Amino acid sequence: MEMPAPNPAILARRGEVLDQLASVLPRAALITDTTELRAYECDALTAYRCLPMAVVLPGSTEEVAAVMRICHGAGVPVGPRGSGTSLAGGALPSEDAVLLGVARMREVLEVDLADRIIRVQTGITNLAVTGAVEEDGFFYAPDPSSQLACAIAGNIAMNSGGAHCLKYGVTTNNLLGVTLVQMDGTVVEMGGAHLDAAGYDLLGLVCGSEGQLGVVTEATLRILPKPEGARPVMIAFDSAEVAGACVADIIKAGVLPVAIEFMDRPCIRACEDFAKAGYPDCEALLIVEVEGAEAEIDAQLGLIGQIARRHDPVELRESRSEDESKRIWLGRKSAFGAMGNINDYMCLDGTIPVSSLPFVLRRIGEMSTEFGLDVANVFHAGDGNMHPLILFDANTPGELEKCEAFGAEILKLCVEAGGCLTGEHGVGIEKRDLMSVQFTPEDLEAQMRVKDVFDPGWLLNPAKVFPLEASAPRRAA
Amino acid sequence: MRPVTEDDLAEAVRMARGPLVVRGGGTRAIGRPVTGELLETGGLAGITLYEPGALTLVAGAGTPLAEIEAALAAEGQRLPFEPIDMRALLGTDGVPTVGGMVAANASGPRRVQAGACRDSLIGVRFVDGSGTVIRNGGRVMKNVTGYDLVKLMAGSWGTLGVLSECAFKLLPVPEAEASLRSAAMDPSAAVAVMARALGTPYEVSAAARDSDGRVLLRLEGFGDQVARRSAALQAALGGDWDVLDAETSAGAWRGVRDVTAFADAPGDVWRLSVRPSAAPEMVARIDAPVVLDWGGGLIWARVEAGRDLRADLGQFQGHATRIRGEPVAALPVFQPEPAPVVALAAGLRAKFDPRGVLNPGLMG
Numbered sequence: 035m036e037m038p039a040p041n042p043a044i045l046a047r048r049g050e051v052l053d054q055l056a057s058v059l060p061r062a063a064l065i066t067d068t069t070e071l072r073a074y075e076c077d078a079l080t081a082y083r084c085l086p087m088a089v090v091l092p093g094s095t096e097e098v099a100a101v102m103r104i105c106h107g108a109g110v111p112v113g114p115r116g117s118g119t120s121l122a123g124g125a126l127p128s129e130d131a132v133l134l135g136v137a138r139m140r141e142v143l144e145v146d147l148a149d150r151i152i153r154v155q156t157g158i159t160n161l162a163v164t165g166a167v168e169e170d171g172f173f174y175a176p177d178p179s180s181q182l183a184c185a186i187a188g189n190i191a192m193n194s195g196g197a198h199c200l201k202y203g204v205t206t207n208n209l210l211g212v213t214l215v216q217m218d219g220t221v222v223e224m225g226g227a228h229l230d231a232a233g234y235d236l237l238g239l240v241c242g243s244e245g246q247l248g249v250v251t252e253a254t255l256r257i258l259p260k261p262e263g264a265r266p267v268m269i270a271f272d273s274a275e276v277a278g279a280c281v282a283d284i285i286k287a288g289v290l291p292v293a294i295e296f297m298d299r300p301c302i303r304a305c306e307d308f309a310k311a312g313y314p315d316c317e318a319l320l321i322v323e324v325e326g327a328e329a330e331i332d333a334q335l336g337l338i339g340q341i342a343r344r345h346d347p348v349e350l351r352e353s354r355s356e357d358e359s360k361r362i363w364l365g366r367k368s369a370f371g372a373m374g375n376i377n378d379y380m381c382l383d384g385t386i387p388v389s390s391l392p393f394v395l396r397r398i399g400e401m402s403t404e405f406g407l408d409v410a411n412v413f414h415a416g417d418g419n420m421h422p423l424i425l426f427d428a429n430t431p432g433e434l435e436k437c438e439a440f441g442a443e444i445l446k447l448c449v450e451a452g453g454c455l456t457g458e459h460g461v462g463i464e465k466r467d468l469m470s471v472q473f474t475p476e477d478l479e480a481q482m483r484v485k486d487v488f489d490p491g492w493l494l495n496p497a498k499v500f501p502l503e504a505s506a507p508r509r510a511a
Numbered sequence: 512m513r514p515v516t517e518d519d520l521a522e523a524v525r526m527a528r529g530p531l532v533v534r535g536g537g538t539r540a541i542g543r544p545v546t547g548e549l550l551e552t553g554g555l556a557g558i559t560l561y562e563p564g565a566l567t568l569v570a571g572a573g574t575p576l577a578e579i580e581a582a583l584a585a586e587g588q589r590l591p592f593e594p595i596d597m598r599a600l601l602g603t604d605g606v607p608t609v610g611g612m613v614a615a616n617a618s619g620p621r622r623v624q625a626g627a628c629r630d631s632l633i634g635v636r637f638v639d640g641s642g643t644v645i646r647n648g649g650r651v652m653k654n655v656t657g658y659d660l661v662k663l664m665a666g667s668w669g670t671l672g673v674l675s676e677c678a679f680k681l682l683p684v685p686e687a688e689a690s691l692r693s694a695a696m697d698p699s700a701a702v703a704v705m706a707r708a709l710g711t712p713y714e715v716s717a718a719a720r721d722s723d724g725r726v727l728l729r730l731e732g733f734g735d736q737v738a739r740r741s742a743a744l745q746a747a748l749g750g751d752w753d754v755l756d757a758e759t760s761a762g763a764w765r766g767v768r769d770v771t772a773f774a775d776a777p778g779d780v781w782r783l784s785v786r787p788s789a790a791p792e793m794v795a796r797i798d799a800p801v802v803l804d805w806g807g808g809l810i811w812a813r814v815e816a817g818r819d820l821r822a823d824l825g826q827f828q829g830h831a832t833r834i835r836g837e838p839v840a841a842l843p844v845f846q847p848e849p850a851p852v853v854a855l856a857a858g859l860r861a862k863f864d865p866r867g868v869l870n871p872g873l874m875g
Contacts, residue, residue, distance in 0.1 A: 137534055148706040149787050171712075193655045199569025206662065207630045222851040227786040229808055230616065230627055231666060232830030232846035233874060234856050238629060242655050259712045282564030288683035327743075330736045385651040388565040412624065418565070419668040457653035458590070465656070472656055473646070480645045487803040488859035499657065 524643025640864025
């Protein structure tokens, strides 16, 4: 992945810009020392690293606005950062840019159970939002697997999803309002504790814009009453095709599970070796979870079982207790850890129409042989969001490049099948140059026009999302 | 003009020499009236893809909503957001279309549980003001590839582009439905009881106070589940409740959805989206007939013709739209917004419709 060469004119002004920043921030909120900057050189896409010009950690919307005004005035790019858990390089710094982290802004500003909302500063972690309302019987629905660490700021920037979004939607469906600081320091309020926009849905535009339209400092989120209970059933098949057909039948029958997770043989094996969850030796495994009171869960799992049996499963294990539920989920939840245990891996995130599942899995298998790299597939089957994990050895020269090329082919396949490049991780730098596979130049132009409106100078997180070539004239202007 | 292909639509916009009045079925006649050449989307009709097993449907923007609903019903599915039919309220006739529904971001009572139209909309194709075809989103329900122009198009009333195709995610129609109905309650008591109901784990799919002041709470699910939840909800809330069977419940909610109480009654109609707990105070300031939906978050008010309701409401969190009433220059239809938002909206309009030909002035 190529990044633009840093602008020497900006680098030459570093001292001057740092002095200005120091005048509006507390001492501890401005990091310029090389050793300390190291901690911010990458996000979870660790293959790419770069030291920023400086890191600022403002403590309020006002401080964010002050920083933005300074950078805007000096023509210095700004890269926003939540907790730095992006798998797509969304928070990768540039040498000629200031990295703006919201990590010091983690207050819960308001909880209103009657209106079912919570207002937070966006540095708060995803899980801490649920933590703030859990005792009252509520939760925040989007649940990316990094939820212990990831910040709401990053969730909003990437429109994060999770395993339970089949029923509850992704971030954009649970976000009611934001305080956004534009590149020139203008503070804009969008939405609030009420529903829907008065005019254009700017909130919907900001969510998922990968920190390119503004820095979101505060957010109003929808909270939901916790379900009475939840239990999964594990269903094993000797063919991925049959597992796919079973998923479609479950959905067609009118059951709306809260999650349908799918694992293929390589993934099942790795998880089993790692977590000893008691998964059977089979080609495809489904974990289907439903919610409700005990009797309701029994009824739904009964119906799912009936449907599944028509597809002749190798094994069907309905959880009867919390302990059993935990065991069923254990393997799935440790999938990434299990992979990390055997090898370096790259996690992809394309989405496909559920009906293309068998075809796509077969093609990935063929490509795996062609590239000589193993792939394990784990994915959210209800919504078609795949996470192929390509295994490679980072210490073997050329293997990372081969892995990236393979990954690109898989994502192109997703688009070809009627899907998209990324279902929940975002484009960042990782999929930036593949955007032209999914979009025409006109489609991309329409999106870039939005950035022109919010950030005419293209100073916010500039070399991300759009193919470098496509955004070059704007970034140079 | 009534193009029948997307290419023709693009050509029509490209060739426009003056303002275009973009229209689907013409049933949602809201906003400042626009004069110009009529551009109808009714020719871009037909379901292009429906995969029940993937809960997705794609259709031309001019497809009649009734055709979509019939196709979905045949598979036991539906559009989750329960779009309002405005014909009775506005006295319009014609056929509601998919594109019109999206352009208005039309949602109904289930919005509190299943989200708005914009939440179920997963892809669009549209022609911008220069006549360029643009695609955004797609046909899969989880997609964060690039900026979300899908949301921007929903509720933009044809001022940023003319929709040619829309894709939706769907939900199964639950096996059973029932509603609880109370005796008349004052707005404070009604909003409080609706908040409590929506805070239970029984997945109340709609909560309203009808024009007679009665609170309605809807439960949907499998047969046994609805019966059990109905009992549990009554126990949790206390008080006396009538249980409405599926058919009566469906009729009652159609009435709330379409605000039929105000259909044949005189006066202007306003639609307010507010913080639910603020609703009782708002209703007091409105001091006119109201219907509350979304647990109090949506207020429909019928007031005397020409009244400047916003002036009487003062500052509040949310927005008020003048849905019905003779045009009055001093009464913007859409809520005036703060300066930075106005600047962004104007900027977007200048980018997407640089010549100002798409429904100019409709949104103010």
